[in-house]
Amino acid sequence: MSCSHKLFTKNYMFYLVLTCLVIGSLSLLPENAFSQTGAEGTSPRVTGITAGRARALAGAVVGLISIVVGWRARVSNNANKRTQAIIALSLGAVAIVLSLIHLSVSAGAVFGSGSGKAGAIVGLVLALIGSALGGLALRPQRG
Secondary structure, three states: OOHHHHHHHHHOHHHHHHHHHHHHHHHHOOOOOOEEOOOOOOOOOOEEOOHHHHHHHHHHHHHHHHHHHHHHHHHOOOOOHHHHHHHHHHHHHHHHHHHHHHHHHOOOOOOOOOOOHHHHHHHHHHHHHHHHHHHHHHOOOOO
């Protein structure tokens, strides 16, 4: 087992397991997950976490994890800085794909309809920031 592989499995297994759990939980959500409607079943606006909002939040969580890992890679000067940066880039790419897929699925929806369009945009921004931090950490240091 190589040195970088040991560092990868020891330090960042938590982030990878958390990401897999977030992405895997999307298939378990029913269509009207946690929606809060009135007593008659109707409401003038959609409140609560709908299935669309939960899917958008998954991309945002993965993007937030990529920011945390990318920031740690950016400020650290230890031996596993490159591994951290690659993980941040990978998680950022996954979050970008999740957000773009969700935005393409909810293309005709309006904001506030419970589709999660705003959450997907936030997830996309978080993923781009995490990817940028990972890319900055991979750059060679000026001496």
